[in-house]
Amino acid sequence: MNSPLHVREFEKRRSEASPLVRFMGVQKSYDGTVLVVKGLDLDVTRGEFLTLLGPSGSGKTTCLMMLAGFELPTAGEILLDGRPISRLPPNRRGIGVVFQNYALFPHMTVAENVAFPLSVRRMSRDVIATHVRRALDMVQLKGFDQRKPAQLSGGQQQRVAVARALVFEPELVLMDEPLGALDKQLREQMQLEIKHLQQRVGVTLVYVTHDQAEALTMSDRIAVFDRGEVQQLATPTELYEAPRNAFVAGFIGENNRLPGTVISADGEWCTVKLEDGPVVEAVRVGEHGPGDGVILSLRPERISPLADAGRHANRFPAIVEELIYLGDHLRVRVSGVGRSDLVMKIPNQAGDLALRVGSSVHCGWRREDVRALKDDPR
Amino acid sequence: MSASWATHQTLLAAVRRSGRARSLRAALLVAPAAAFLAIVFLVPIIGFMLRSVDNWEVPEALPRTSVTLADWNREGLPNEAAFSSLVLDLRALDGASAAALARRLNYSRTGLRTLILKTRASADAIEPEKARAALPALDSQWENQDVWGTLRNESSALTPFFLLAALDLSRDAAGAIHPSRDGALYREVFLRTFGISAAVTSFCVLLGMPLAFYLAAAPTKVASLVLALVLLPFWTSVLVRTTAWVILLQGQGLVNQLLLGLGLIAAPAKLIFNRIGVYVAMTHVMLPFFVLPLYGVMRRVPREHLRAAASLGAPPLLVFRKVYLPQILPGVMAGALLVFVTSLGYYITPALVGGPSDQMVSYFVGFFTNESVNWGMAAALGSLLLAAVVGIYVALAGPANINPARTV
Ligand SMILES: Nc1ncnc2c1ncn2[C@@H]1O[C@H](COP(=O)(O)OP(=O)(O)O)[C@@H](O)[C@H]1O
Ligand SMILES: [Mg+2]
Numbered sequence: 001m002n003s004p005l006h007v008r009e010f011e012k013r014r015s016e017a018s019p020l021v022r023f024m025g026v027q028k029s030y031d032g033t034v035l036v037v038k039g040l041d042l043d044v045t046r047g048e049f050l051t052l053l054g055p056s057g058s059g060k061t062t063c064l065m066m067l068a069g070f071e072l073p074t075a076g077e078i079l080l081d082g083r084p085i086s087r088l089p090p091n092r093r094g095i096g097v098v099f100q101n102y103a104l105f106p107h108m109t110v111a112e113n114v115a116f117p118l119s120v121r122r123m124s125r126d127v128i129a130t131h132v133r134r135a136l137d138m139v140q141l142k143g144f145d146q147r148k149p150a151q152l153s154g155g156q157q158q159r160v161a162v163a164r165a166l167v168f169e170p171e172l173v174l175m176d177e178p179l180g181a182l183d184k185q186l187r188e189q190m191q192l193e194i195k196h197l198q199q200r201v202g203v204t205l206v207y208v209t210h211d212q213a214e215a216l217t218m219s220d221r222i223a224v225f226d227r228g229e230v231q232q233l234a235t236p237t238e239l240y241e242a243p244r245n246a247f248v249a250g251f252i253g254e255n256n257r258l259p260g261t262v263i264s265a266d267g268e269w270c271t272v273k274l275e276d277g278p279v280v281e282a283v284r285v286g287e288h289g290p291g292d293g294v295i296l297s298l299r300p301e302r303i304s305p306l307a308d309a310g311r312h313a314n315r316f317p318a319i320v321e322e323l324i325y326l327g328d329h330l331r332v333r334v335s336g337v338g339r340s341d342l343v344m345k346i347p348n349q350a351g352d353l354a355l356r357v358g359s360s361v362h363c364g365w366r367r368e369d370v371r372a373l374k375d376d377p378r
Numbered sequence: 379m380s381a382s383w384a385t386h387q388t389l390l391a392a393v394r395r396s397g398r399a400r401s402l403r404a405a406l407l408v409a410p411a412a413a414f415l416a417i418v419f420l421v422p423i424i425g426f427m428l429r430s431v432d433n434w435e436v437p438e439a440l441p442r443t444s445v446t447l448a449d450w451n452r453e454g455l456p457n458e459a460a461f462s463s464l465v466l467d468l469r470a471l472d473g474a475s476a477a478a479l480a481r482r483l484n485y486s487r488t489g490l491r492t493l494i495l496k497t498r499a500s501a502d503a504i505e506p507e508k509a510r511a512a513l514p515a516l517d518s519q520w521e522n523q524d525v526w527g528t529l530r531n532e533s534s535a536l537t538p539f540f541l542l543a544a545l546d547l548s549r550d551a552a553g554a555i556h557p558s559r560d561g562a563l564y565r566e567v568f569l570r571t572f573g574i575s576a577a578v579t580s581f582c583v584l585l586g587m588p589l590a591f592y593l594a595a596a597p598t599k600v601a602s603l604v605l606a607l608v609l610l611p612f613w614t615s616v617l618v619r620t621t622a623w624v625i626l627l628q629g630q631g632l633v634n635q636l637l638l639g640l641g642l643i644a645a646p647a648k649l650i651f652n653r654i655g656v657y658v659a660m661t662h663v664m665l666p667f668f669v670l671p672l673y674g675v676m677r678r679v680p681r682e683h684l685r686a687a688a689s690l691g692a693p694p695l696l697v698f699r700k701v702y703l704p705q706i707l708p709g710v711m712a713g714a715l716l717v718f719v720t721s722l723g724y725y726i727t728p729a730l731v732g733g734p735s736d737q738m739v740s741y742f743v744g745f746f747t748n749e750s751v752n753w754g755m756a757a758a759l760g761s762l763l764l765a766a767v768v769g770i771y772v773a774l775a776g777p778a779n780i781n782p783a784r785t786v
Contacts, residue, residue, distance in 0.1 A: 070685050090688040091697075103686035107704040116700075117690035168691065 018082050019043035020172060020204050021067065026076035028062050028228075036062050038228040040076070044172075044206060045221075049198055051207045053215040054225030055251070060208045063225075064174050067206065068097050080172070096165030096173040096203075100180050102157045104149035110136070110160050111145035117168040135167040138197065155186045162194065166201060173198075176208045191217050212252050216240070224248050244285065246373045249297035256303075256342055258296040259375065265289050270372050272296060277338025281313050281367040286374045293375040302369035303344035305332070305361050315364035318342065320357050330355070336363060427764070430544075430757035433537035435482035436529070439475050440467040444533035447526070452552060456526050461509035468494075468501040485752070486539060487528040487551075493519050527551025540758035564742070564759065571738040571763075574656060574728070575721035581661040582668040582717045583710065590669050590709075594676035605673070611663050620730045623659050624650055627731075655731040660721060667720060668713035675709025715774055719767050739763045 021044035028037040037059045044050050052060040065071040067078060069090030077084050085093060096117075104113050114135050118128045136142060139159035149157055158178060165173050178194075179187045195218045198205045209215055215222045216236045223233045224247070232244045243249035250257065260272040263279060270284040272294055282296055304312065318336025330346045332355060344363060346355075355361065437444045442463035450456040471479070476498050484491035497516060504512040513520035528551050532539065542548055546565045548558040589608070593601045611619055626632050627649035634646040649655060679702060687697040725740035739759055746756035 068685070068689055070688075089693075090685070091691050091693050093689075094691070095689060097686060097689040099682045099686060101680065101682060103680065103682035105683060105687070105701055105705075116687070116692070120691040120696060164690065 020046045020081060021206070022079040022082075023063070023067075024077050024079065026063075026066065026073045026078060028059070028066060028071065029074045035074075036228050037066075037073075040228075040230065042223060042230060042233065044204060046171075047202055047204055048220040049195065049205045049207065049218060051209060051215040051219040051222045052225055053209055053212060053222050053251070056210055058225040059228040060210075060225050061176055064097075064176050064206065064208050068095055068174055069093050094168075094170050094172075096168070096170040098161045098165045098173070098175040098178045100177040102149075102161040102178075104157055104160055104164075106149055108148075109145065110141065110147050110149065110152070113149065113160055114145075114164045114167050116164065121168065131167055135163040138166070139163045139193075154182050155190060158182065158190060162197070166197070166203065170203070172204045172206070174206050174208075177210070178207075179209075179214065187214070188217075194218065216252070224251060226251075242285075243297065243371065243373070246295045246297065246375070249295075249371065249373060254300050254343070254345075256296075256298040256300060258298065258337065258339065258342075260294055260296055260372075262288055262290050262292045262294055262372065269367065270294075272372050274338050278316055280337075280370060282370040282372040283368060285371050288372070288374050294372040295375050296370050296372055298365060298370045300331070300343045300345040301329075301347075303342070303363050303365050305344065305346060305355070305363055312364035313367045314370065315362060318361055318363050320355055320359050320361060323355060323357055334361065334363060423764075426757050427761045428757070429753045430540050430761045431536045431538065432754065432757075433532060433535055433539070435478050436532045437535050439471055439479040440464065440529075440533065443467050443529065447530040447533050450526070450530060452523075452527060452530070455521065455523060456530075458510040460526070461513055461520075462506035464497075464513070465501050465504050465506045465509045468498045471498060483528065483532060485543075485754075486532055486548075487525070489519070490525070490528065493517055493525070524551035527553070537754075540754040541762070543755060544758040544762050567737070567739055567742060568762070568766075570736075571722055572766075574653075574660070574736070574738060575718050575724075577657060578660045578664055578721045579668075579714050579718045581657060582664050583714055585661070586665055586668040586672060586713065587710070589665075590672040590676050593669070593673050594679075601673075605669075608666050608669055612666060616726050616730070619663070620659065620727070623655065623662075623731055627655055627658065650731055652733045653736050656728045656736045659727045659731045660724060663727060664717045664721060667716045671713045671716065672706065672709040675706050675712075679705045711774070715771065719771060722763060722767055 021042075023040045023042040026037060026040040027035055029035050040063060052063060054060050062071060066073050067080075069085070069088060073086065077086060079085070080088075080093065080095075105116070108116070111132050114132045115128050118131055123131075132145070136145060139162055141156060141159050141163065144152065144156065144160075149160065152160065161178065165175075175194075179190050182190060191214055194205075207215075207218065216239075219236060221233060221235055222239055224231045224239065226247050232239060232248045234242075234244075239248060239252050243252060246257065249255050258274055258277070258280075260274040260277070260280070263271045263273050265271075265284050265288060268284055269281065270288075271279055271281055273279050274296070280296060288294055316337050318334040320332060320334050321340060322333040324331040325348075327348065329348050332344050332346060333340075334342050334344065336342055342363070440463075443460060446460045446463045447456060450460065468476075476495065480491040480494040483494060497513065497520075500516055504516070519525050531537070531549055531551070531553065539549065542555060543558065544564050546558050546560070546562050547555050549555050589604075593604055596604070614622075624631075628634070629646040629648070631649070633649060634643075637643045638646065649658070683701055683705070684697055687701040688694070692700065722738075723740055724738055725744060728736050728738050729741055729744075740763070743756045743760045743763075746752045746759070
């Protein structure tokens with residue numbers, strides 16, 4: 001407080017410019033042989049909603065638990081606000097955590113649960129009461145304060161857990177699959193509620209999920225995890241439109257995977273000979289050249305049937321194998337380009353093409369929409 | 379409207395029918411166990427407890443006297459009819475009944491055995507009409523109002539005598555209750571029994587809480603191995619266990635040698651055949667009763683609760699006090715109650731590894747049953763112990779909201 005103005009100003013700017021959390025070469029092994037997290041470098045910017053997305057067992061929870069202080073990194077360091085925190089016990093990190101099963105204390109009422117972090121901080125009764133009321137209002141649980149957690153529905157318990165993690169105004173909140181136990185409709189509603197709450201409060205949120213739709217809905221940025229490594233860290237749009245490798249392409253959204261061999265590569269573009277199929281023009285992603293095996297990634301909704309197909313560089317005949325009516329769109333499986341499992345999605349517009357199983361079509365796509373990704377050796 | 383009302387009634391009837399079927403099924407499922415318990419447990423226990431107030435000897439042996447004495451107001455000596463009834467009753471008595479009567483009356487007043495046997499031997503020579511003069515002539519005790527008072531006390535079919543004796547109380551010839559002259563014998567035994575049980579319970583809590591905590595956190599494999607070690611006393615016979623304790627704790631035993639070697643004591647300490655031996659052996663046997671229910675409860679406290687509390691800013695001690703302890707308390711209480719109540723009835727272990735002043739109530743129950751064949755006294759001590767156990771259970775289990783089904 002007594003430091004000269006310019007020092008304080010410097011400190012402030014430094015802390016504004018620096019990331020709130022920085023993982024530096026963090027590794028984790030539980031058993032001493034398998035690395036569950038392999039050299040994680042990741043910055044969490046102040047005020048952002050960052051999601052760790054990946055399949056089960058990819059090390060997301062482990063990362064979160066290391067950040068919260070419940071697991072110690074085997075190597076590397078985590079900085080919180082520029083300071084290393086490996087030696088800091090969880091109760092002194094000031095990080096709010098929401099667990100998958102809410103971890104509400106069953107012997108306390110809703111109000112006592114939410115008051116817990118405040119009473120631990122020895123705040124006065126009046127202040128606690130005010131904060132608790134405000135926090136419960138915030139999650140629309142007015143009037144539930146005297147209930148026990150067991151008397152609440154899953155969604156209500158979820159809200160209490162969120163209120164409890166936010167009530168002591170932490171700068172950083174972690175959530176580990178907090179909506180995993182809710183049904184689909186409630187989950188989608190809660191996704192937006194949490195997102196809006198985070199924006200309103202301005203808190204930095206690190207969120208873990210294995211549900212790619214949830215990640216796309218909520219996040220400012222997404223770190224896609226696989227086998228303890230970040231495969232790609234990007235905004236939802238970028239992840240969907242420009243996946244950097246086959247894993248990301250496969251994990252985010254639906255996608256046709258067409259293996260092939262590069263014939264020629266030139267800067268941004270390349271031509272690829274599909275296995276048992278034609279030659280295709282595609283976006284070149286990563287360093288690969290003639291003779292290399294690649295996987296072509298093609299979103300089902302980017303394949304056009306028949307009528308429009310003419311405009312595109314890639315245009316091939318195909319036979320309709322299966323038609324599924326899904327209300328707002330049709331899902332069509334066709335055989336063509338040497339494969340029998342090519343899927344396309346066609347928006348359901350009135351007076352559309354009269355497709356039948358067995359009818360022949362032409363399908364085509366723009367070369368910008370097909371990405372040649374280095375073959376995943378797995 | 380009426381149609382829906384009818385439907386409603388049919389529905390209700392169907393629900394009731396299925397409810398009846400369900401309770402019938404439940405009754406059938408419970409019946410064999412209930413019958414078994416009633417036959418081998420309830421009936422004998424109630425029969426045994428009745429013996430503590432049962433007083434068949436005097437009314438059966440002296441039927442006329444009992445009736446006559448019932449009208450006596452305890453002032454002065456009873457009337458002549460009482461004297462003559464006594465002579466008639468004694469004449470009619472065979473040898474075995476006379477012995478039982480004499481022994482029974484001697485519990486209540488020392489000296490009555492001789493008096494009764496002596497009077498019976500002369501009863502045939504005394505004319506009932508002249509009994510009023512003849513009996514005092516035979517023995518001056520027949521002029522003692524207290525002798526007649528005792529006869530009157532013990533001539534009813536039910537007697538508080540044994541229950542009073544078990545509480546170190548007695549009824550004088552005038553019917554008033556006083557502390558008995560022998561001093562606080564059984565009260566001390568009861569206090570000792572509660573004291574030993576409380577001490578054993580505390581040791582189990584002190585040793586068992588950290589152990590159960592460790593077990594609950596350990597991987598299942600390790601936990602089941604350690605649990606097997608804890609359960610070991612159940613699988614060894616009492617004699618083997620006791621012999622092991624004697625070998626370990628005797629004057630030249632392993633424990634004494636260790637303490638001597640470490641320089642903690644200068645001379646071998648007496649560790650067995652006294653209170654220390656009782657504590658050690660009983661805690662050993664009782665520990666599983668405490669650890670098992672607590673282990674079950676602790677395993678069910680999610681790790682996330684502790685983590686959540688820490689992340690919300692609570693230091694470890696506060697996490698334990700505010701979040702962990704309240705959730706495991708029912709298990710602690712259930713385990714402690716189980717240990718305490720089971721300890722109250724302990725018999726074999728204190729008898730084998732304790733000294734004369736470490737014997738608990740059950741020891742005296744055994745003594746009166748097997749050695750002095752005083753069933754009334756055995757039953758009185760046993761009934762009081764049972765009443766104490768039930769009282770404690772009701773007092774503690776109610777407020778602590780212990781539901782054994784929840785802790786397993
Ligand atoms: N406490 C632990 N002890 C040993 N292995 C663990 C532990 N926690 C997680 N793992 C292992 O680490 C890997 C990553 O787990 P986790 O971080 O929970 O993944 P995710 O949250 O992405 O599903 C898994 O293979 C899991 O089995
Ligand atoms: Mg996880």
